Amino acid sequence: xxxxxxxxxxxxxxxxxxxxREMGHQQIKPEHLLVALTHTDGVAAKAMAESGVDSAxxxxxxxxxxxNDPSAxxxxxxxxxxxxxxxxxxxxxxxxxxxxxxxxxxxLFFGVQRQAEQKGEAIDELLxxxxxxxxxxxxxxxxxGRPAASMxxxxxxxxxxxxxxxxxxxxMTTGHLxxxxxxxxxxxxxxxxxxxxxxxxxxxxxxxxxxxxxxxxAIPAEQGVAIIIDGVTTLISDPEVATALRGLSGDQVRxxxxxxxxxxxxxxxxx
Numbered sequence: 001x002x003x004x005x006x007x008x009x010x011x012x013x014x015x016x017x018x019x020x021r022e023m024g025h026q027q028i029k030p031e032h033l034l035v036a037l038t039h040t041d042g043v044a045a046k047a048m049a050e051s052g053v054d055s056a057x058x059x060x061x062x063x064x065x066x067x068n069d070p071s072a073x074x075x076x077x078x079x080x081x082x083x084x085x086x087x088x089x090x091x092x093x094x095x096x097x098x099x100x101x102x103x104x105x106x107x108l109f110f111g112v113q114r115q116a117e118q119k120g121e122a123i124d125e126l127l128x129x130x131x132x133x134x135x136x137x138x139x140x141x142x143x144x145g146r147p148a149a150s151m152x153x154x155x156x157x158x159x160x161x162x163x164x165x166x167x168x169x170x171x172m173t174t175g176h177l178x179x180x181x182x183x184x185x186x187x188x189x190x191x192x193x194x195x196x197x198x199x200x201x202x203x204x205x206x207x208x209x210x211x212x213x214x215x216x217x218a219i220p221a222e223q224g225v226a227i228i229i230d231g232v233t234t235l236i237s238d239p240e241v242a243t244a245l246r247g248l249s250g251d252q253v254r255x256x257x258x259x260x261x262x263x264x265x266x267x268x269x270x271x
Contacts, residue, residue, distance in 0.1 A: 006104045008041070009104050025069070025072055027078065028084050030087040030116065033108055033111075034062070035059050037108060040105050043105055044109040046141065048109075053128060053134070083119070086115050088108075091103050091111030091112075106138045109134065132157055153188075155188065155189075159180040160177065163180040171217075182203040
């Protein structure tokens with residue numbers, strides 16, 4: 001996935017790792033990614049600054065959120081936490097959803113925001129401002145300053161939060177969102193359903209009767225293979241190569257990768 005990252009997004013990952021290490025934290029968390037984004041001159045940093053995010057205060061909040069372990073400051077490679085990995089996956093989904101073939105700092109922000117929403121949490125308190133305001137500003141910047149077509153209404157924003165909380169650890173589906181929309185009886189969607197004689201209770205009952213596995217909400221099986229060498233994750237996305245690698249042992253795969261890619265170039269090491 002990192003091959004899709006822009007130079008600024010890659011630098012953000014490096015800064016996030018350095019930030020976690022400096023703070024004595026054992027893992028790179030989504031919170032470290034937020035701190036890192038304020039240290040780039042990308043779209044996310046500009047939107048965060050315009051929304052009133054104080055980078056120093058954000059850093060202080062993140063530093064105090066996790067235990068300071070002096071031994072972590074000596075780590076050569078700081079691993080990503082499960083939540084940080086999911087945030088990176090969400091950044092890819094955000095990019096694809098916008099029709100972008102790259103992952104920039106703006107997508108990293110969306111990824112962290114989406115991961116928090118799926119856990120039923122919010123990053124507003126951490127940022128000191130509304131994450132939704134930052135989100136809207138980013139979309140406006142991407143639209144060249146024009147009002148963003150994908151800007152959320154208050155009812156939709158609330159419904160998405162409710163849907164994420166309902167989904168819990170599972171992937172949020174259109175079913176979760178439909179139930180949440182119907183539950184807000186004053187929302188446009190709920191009122192439209194009411195004109196059809198469909199109640200919130202009926203929507204909930206109907207959604208529960210439809211198995212996710214039989215719908216387009218089902219998450220496709222992973223086609224790639226993730227290989228970890230010395231703490232560095234390499235994603236093999238080519239279907240034929242991935243299939244071939246699955247038939248090899250871990251030692252065989254690592255040997256092939258090491259012989260094939262050799263040492264990183266100066267530019268790659270700096271990314």
